[in-house]
Amino acid sequence: MIYEEKTVSTKRIYDGIVVNLRVDTVELPDGKTALRDIVEHPGGVGIVAITDDNKILMVKQYRKPIEKAIIELPAGKLDKNEDIEVCGRRELEEETGYKAKEFTYLGYMYPSPGFDDEVTHLYLARDLYKGKVNLDEDEYLDVYKYDISEVKEMIMNNEINDAKTVIGFFKAIEYLK
């Protein structure tokens, strides 16, 4: 059964820098109504970039909502109307200084579909060569390289806990099997 929720009305709350927020009144299957907080996000792309000596590129950056610096895949938000592969290649180069000859789509994921319309696409990048780092004005990060086995251990130890990073890693490993 599909329990569609039809929009009865929408109230726009906030248009922000990264996200917008609206509240939808929806009609439930039993005819009653309910309110749904909905965050609108442009979506993004994360890249599992593997070097010729089998290391995975990661970036460490401070994330204000959780008040700490965490290790993540290179990634970024989609610019308006931007092609997802173009975005992935752009973010990989901007954040790590690497370009890739091979760029393989690994699918997408919904980080938190209960309230967030965000879609994160994932790519596997191989056959890397040097480009040019170019960070956003308010972006500060460090680049690290980890062995594949090390990343798996860090995921299982919960040292890596960013959703796109964990999913990108496991999908890439499965794809490369």
Place this chain on the structure above:
Amino acid sequence: MIYEEKTVSTKRIYDGIVVNLRVDTVELPDGKTALRDIVEHPGGVGIVAITDDNKILMVKQYRKPIEKAIIELPAGKLDKNEDIEVCGRRELEEETGYKAKEFTYLGYMYPSPGFDDEVTHLYLARDLYKGKVNLDEDEYLDVYKYDISEVKEMIMNNEINDAKTVIGFFKAIEYLK
């Protein structure tokens, strides 16, 4: 290097049903300031529940932000001050009607740490026995059982694309190896 972002000021925008939203003005390492949209979420728990005949319990429910019904692990939000294991056991029983004798912590993940403070905890539930389904008033869902190999295929085909579900699955499989 840790690029901490100190809060200069906070503006509260919205207090909602599921999430709140605030905008923080932060001080960057170079002394400049930037704005950060921050969604406050209570956090939640997802459960990889495996039956005695090696099937994984999933629920399918309509998600308004993405306007479709998707397959996910049984999961739910933390009530205020609720213990995470209590929450996981409660949500598993409410959504699927099952209780578990074995309940093993698989770690946590950040769905979208760039703007969302949400933390999702994951458990592996085994040795299941019958309890009682009890859905929230505005909650409509169907329960399904899938073979482990089928879930992996659905993840790689992108038929399963909910973050906690993909991460819970891979961590559980890794844990059970």
